[in-house]
Amino acid sequence: EQPEFxxxxxxxxxxxxxxxxxxxxxxxxxxxxxSRQTIAAISELTFRQCENFARDLEMFARHARxxxxxxxxxxxxxxxxxxxxxxxxxxxxxxxxxxxxx
Amino acid sequence: xxxxxPGFRKELVSKLLHLHFKDDKTRVSGDALHLLAELxxxxxxxxxxxxxxxxxxxxxxxxxxxxLEKVLPQLLLDF
Numbered sequence: 001e002q003p004e005f006x007x008x009x010x011x012x013x014x015x016x017x018x019x020x021x022x023x024x025x026x027x028x029x030x031x032x033x034x035s036r037q038t039i040a041a042i043s044e045l046t047f048r049q050c051e052n053f054a055r056d057l058e059m060f061a062r063h064a065r066x067x068x069x070x071x072x073x074x075x076x077x078x079x080x081x082x083x084x085x086x087x088x089x090x091x092x093x094x095x096x097x098x099x100x101x102x
Numbered sequence: 103x104x105x106x107x108p109g110f111r112k113e114l115v116s117k118l119l120h121l122h123f124k125d126d127k128t129r130v131s132g133d134a135l136h137l138l139a140e141l142x143x144x145x146x147x148x149x150x151x152x153x154x155x156x157x158x159x160x161x162x163x164x165x166x167x168x169x170l171e172k173v174l175p176q177l178l179l180d181f
Contacts, residue, residue, distance in 0.1 A: 011121065014114050019146050023110040026150040032157060033164045034150070041167050045174075047118070049145060049181065053138065054122035061128065066170045068129040071121075071144045081180050084144065091140050095133050 012047055019043040055075060071095075110139040149177055 019042050023034050060073040071092050078085040104115075105150055112135045120140075123149040150165075152173040 008121070011114070011117055015110075015118070018108060018110050018114070019121055022143060022146045023150045025108070026110045026147060026154065030151070030154045032154050034153075035166045036164050037167050038153065038170050041170055042146060042153075045149060046142060046146055046147050050118040050142070051122045053141075054119040055124075056132075057119070057134075057138075058123050058125065058128050061124075067125070068131055069134050070131045071133045073140065074134050077141065083181070084141075087144070088137060088141060092133070092137055094113070095136050 012043070015047050015050075016040065016043040019046055109143045112136060112139055115139045115142065145181055148180070149173070152177060 016039070021040050023039050023042060027034055056077055057069045057073050060076050061067065061069045064072075075085065075088055075092065078088045112132070115135050115138050116130060120128075149170065153165045153169045156169040156172050157163075160169070162169070
């Protein structure tokens with residue numbers, strides 16, 4: 001069990017690093033400071049949110065009889081939040097456009 | 103500035119997802135990973151900005167866990 005635990009910790013640390021960078025951006029933009037505990041709490045939150053996302057995505061794909069999760073499944077994640085869905089849909093089109101150009 | 107904004111790496115997103123999949127055969131397309139990385143970034147930035155707004159409403163210059171706690175229920179409902 002020990003190795004799995006440390007793998008989890010390493011992933012958590014990576015999430016913490018990215019969340020820290022993003023909070024730093026917001027902090028300098030809004031001219032405020034985040035306490036270390038707040039950044040830690042946001043990363044923990046994000047790490048746990050990944051569990052919900054993963055379970056939902058897996059079920060959405062299976063519902064469509066697929067074993068590979070695609071962008072349609074990710075869009076379904078954002079279905080309840082209109083502005084989020086709009087943003088994600090636009091991003092998706094951007095990504096598709098990028099792929100076409102390549 | 104757009105390109106300079108840090109985000110989640112696709113490899114990390116992939117590993118985070120595979121940690122929780124029930125079925126080992128589940129795969130994720132590259133585009134889906136890209137999009138999900140974007141979604142996670144929005145999640146973090148929303149958490150940060152909403153806490154800042156809460157702190158400003160309370161006339162604080164430092165955002166603490168208390169402010170995050172207050173905006174948490176609505177944040178989770180929105181995602």
